[in-house]
Amino acid sequence: MSLEFDSKIHKTLADARLQQAIYTATGRFKDARLKVVAQDVLPEYQELRAQANALKKHTIDHLDHYLEQFQSQVEAHGGKVVFCQDAAAVADFVLTLAKERGARLIVKSKSMTTEEIDLNERLEHHGLEAVETDFGEYILQLARERPYHIVAPALHKTRYDVAEIFEQRLHIANETVIEKQAAIARAALREKFLAADIGISGANFLVADSGAVVIVENEGNARLATSAPRTHIAIAGIEKLIPRAQDLATFLKLLARSATGQPLSVYTSFLSGPRREGEIDGPDEFYVVLLDNGRTRLLENPARRQSLYCIRCGACLNACPVYRKIGGHSFPWVYSGPIGAILTPQFMGAAHEPGLPFASSLCGACAEVCPVKIDIPKVLLELRADAPHNRWESLAFRVFAWLMRHPRAYELAGRVAASLVSSEGVRWIRSAPGLLNFGPIRAWLAERDLPPPPAHTFRELWRRR
Amino acid sequence: MTSRETILQRVRAGLGRSAGQTVPDPPAVRIQVAEVDKETKIASLLARVEALAGRAVRAATPAEACEIVREVLGKRSAVASNAPYLEECGVTGLPGVRCGITDREELRKACAAADVGITSADYALADTGTLVMLSSPHEARLISLLPPTHVAVIPASRILSGLDELFTILPEPAAVTSSMVLITGPSRTADIEQILVRGVHGPGEITIVVVG
Numbered sequence: 278m279s280l281e282f283d284s285k286i287h288k289t290l291a292d293a294r295l296q297q298a299i300y301t302a303t304g305r306f307k308d309a310r311l312k313v314v315a316q317d318v319l320p321e322y323q324e325l326r327a328q329a330n331a332l333k334k335h336t337i338d339h340l341d342h343y344l345e346q347f348q349s350q351v352e353a354h355g356g357k358v359v360f361c362q363d364a365a366a367v368a369d370f371v372l373t374l375a376k377e378r379g380a381r382l383i384v385k386s387k388s389m390t391t392e393e394i395d396l397n398e399r400l401e402h403h404g405l406e407a408v409e410t411d412f413g414e415y416i417l418q419l420a421r422e423r424p425y426h427i428v429a430p431a432l433h434k435t436r437y438d439v440a441e442i443f444e445q446r447l448h449i450a451n452e453t454v455i456e457k458q459a460a461i462a463r464a465a466l467r468e469k470f471l472a473a474d475i476g477i478s479g480a481n482f483l484v485a486d487s488g489a490v491v492i493v494e495n496e497g498n499a500r501l502a503t504s505a506p507r508t509h510i511a512i513a514g515i516e517k518l519i520p521r522a523q524d525l526a527t528f529l530k531l532l533a534r535s536a537t538g539q540p541l542s543v544y545t546s547f548l549s550g551p552r553r554e555g556e557i558d559g560p561d562e563f564y565v566v567l568l569d570n571g572r573t574r575l576l577e578n579p580a581r582r583q584s585l586y587c588i589r590c591g592a593c594l595n596a597c598p599v600y601r602k603i604g605g606h607s608f609p610w611v612y613s614g615p616i617g618a619i620l621t622p623q624f625m626g627a628a629h630e631p632g633l634p635f636a637s638s639l640c641g642a643c644a645e646v647c648p649v650k651i652d653i654p655k656v657l658l659e660l661r662a663d664a665p666h667n668r669w670e671s672l673a674f675r676v677f678a679w680l681m682r683h684p685r686a687y688e689l690a691g692r693v694a695a696s697l698v699s700s701e702g703v704r705w706i707r708s709a710p711g712l713l714n715f716g717p718i719r720a721w722l723a724e725r726d727l728p729p730p731p732a733h734t735f736r737e738l739w740r741r742r
Numbered sequence: 743m744t745s746r747e748t749i750l751q752r753v754r755a756g757l758g759r760s761a762g763q764t765v766p767d768p769p770a771v772r773i774q775v776a777e778v779d780k781e782t783k784i785a786s787l788l789a790r791v792e793a794l795a796g797r798a799v800r801a802a803t804p805a806e807a808c809e810i811v812r813e814v815l816g817k818r819s820a821v822a823s824n825a826p827y828l829e830e831c832g833v834t835g836l837p838g839v840r841c842g843i844t845d846r847e848e849l850r851k852a853c854a855a856a857d858v859g860i861t862s863a864d865y866a867l868a869d870t871g872t873l874v875m876l877s878s879p880h881e882a883r884l885i886s887l888l889p890p891t892h893v894a895v896i897p898a899s900r901i902l903s904g905l906d907e908l909f910t911i912l913p914e915p916a917a918v919t920s921s922m923v924l925i926t927g928p929s930r931t932a933d934i935e936q937i938l939v940r941g942v943h944g945p946g947e948i949t950i951v952v953v954g
Contacts, residue, residue, distance in 0.1 A: 302936055340757065342765045360745040361745060411931075413931070416934075486914065504887065520768040526772065544926075551920060
């Protein structure tokens with residue numbers, strides 16, 4: 278584990294207010310989800326999950342075909358598809374287009390994919406103004422922070438934090454009423470929507486048979502960003518494809534329920550191409566940027582490929598006992614929680630944060646709530662196997678493996694270990710005694726207590742039976 | 743090699759596929775349309791919209807619907823869409839209502855200034871309280887989006903049971919429109935302290951008038 282990861286975790290654990298905020302917010306999401314997937318409310322829930330999993334598996338297993346179909350359908354509806362290998366390629370495309378159109382102002386709706394490639398920073402660096410328009414994201418952009426949670430980006434901010442940010446960045450003093458803060462954001466952003474030349478969105482789904490981009494949201498900012506400016510650019514990872522519009526009958530029933538506990542989000546936009554003849558408003562230009570950025574590297578290993586099924590609902594974050602303690606910003610990259618723990622090493626390479634696949638108790642809560650049934654613990658184990666193991670660790674496990682194969686030696690080792698820790702009258706062993714108090718054993722017990730060994734081993738009891 | 747070719751090649755290499763290799767059929771579409779009678783659908787729609795803090799009212803006749811809209815409007819200014827059904831109900835003739843706009847810039851200015859946007863809807867979904875709006879010469883996108891209040895007037899015959907029925911009737915929305923939007927309740931956010939705020943970008947008030 279890197280020092281940075283370790284120190285961020287400890288900082289979060291020591292912040293009582295933050296602990297409370299994470300616990301409350303994720304708890305509410307958890308409860309809300311449970312209510313809308315309950316057997317009596319949605320009896321078909323498990324069948325929908327199985328169908329969603331089968332659809333994602335099929336699409337990813339034949340991704341080349343669906344990418345080509347999607348492209349030809351977008352073009353048939355008058356749009357354009359741009360393939361980009363990495364962050365720089367996306368920024369280049371947007372910058373070139375902005376230059377050609379004489380555009381200076383870009384409105385953006387929430388997109389994890391654009392967070393992944395630091396698009397705003399890249400555009401600002403070249404003199405463009407790119408404004409986040411989701412209420413939470415707007416606040417984070419003013420505060421220059423990354424999203425804390427896939428679905429609730431400003432989960433860690435209180436109204437007082439927002440008041441401070443507004444005072445510093447907008448020179449509006451002492452506004453601590455959340456409704457009024459939202460009204461301030463609405464008014465400021467309304468001007469931007471009406472003046473913007475380009476709207477950039479992400480995509481929740483790309484529909485291959487329709488060449489359509491599907492965007493799910495609650496505020497209406499994505500609708501504004503994709504309806505008001507003359508140019509709409511949707512930026513999405515290549516894994517967002519689904520085969521048919523009719524498959525939305527499956528995915529839409531799962532996404533909002535898993536994310537926020539709503540049967541449907543307030544706005545679901547199904548967009549295919551620029552406005553058509555006779556349509557009064559909508560963009561004149563429609564681009565879809567398909568981003569690789571490390572995704573194709575995941576395809577080789579069929580067991581890990583399922584990481585690309587993710588529909589970014591955030592349910593695994595809310596269910597995860599680790600996320601609920603260490604929060605979103607402890608994670609080394611934009612994707613946090615269990616899904617972040619499997620995406621980050623695969624997109625960025627294991628060296629980015631070697632400790633990440635180990636920051637899990639493998640309890641399986643994430644897999645249980647995943648609407649597309651990604652077996653996250655299994656992928657975590659796979660990634661752990663990749664991690665470099667030091668000599669002593671390898672030796673220790675070789676010794677352990679040998680002991681497990683030799684019952685007599687195992688029993689003897691057990692007795693020796695038990696005799697080393699005198700346990701009479703002790704309820705918990707809190708630190709390693711004498712000879713054992715070194716290196717990894719000491720470190721292990723520094724964070725954990727161990728029950729004392731029993732007076733008689735199971736083998737002894739069995740023999741005496 | 744273009745980025746497109748590079749990415750497709752990497753995908754194929756990873757999957758062990760070759761260009762043009764055939765693809766088995768995807769899993770069969772999972773759509774189960776529930777048989778729901780008209781009255782149940784209307785009742786469900788009204789209840790769901792109310793549960794979302796929207797307002798839902800039933801009118802027996804188009805003339806009654808028009809009176810309800812008049813009442814909702816009060817003295818506020820409004821922009822109405824070009825949906826023939828609104829004219830049928832007489833809504834477009836109400837005082838303070840602008841309609842018949844076909845120019846984008848004009849529409850954008852009118853919507854940015856209006857207190858209320860009045861539309862019809864192509865369908866409504868009973869089980870979620872959702873309006874389905876297809877962009878067309880009759881329905882622009884911004885009328886249901888820019889004004890702080892949205893009023894929709896729809897005949898009861900357009901109420902579907904839910905998503906499954908919608909995608910049965912409209913298996914390929916892209917064949918008929920560049921934009922299909924499902925609207926489920928007023929615009930909302932809970933980004934700060936999970937406190938619910940309505941109307942953060944889209945309309946914070948929504949009234950649905952079901953006729954028939």
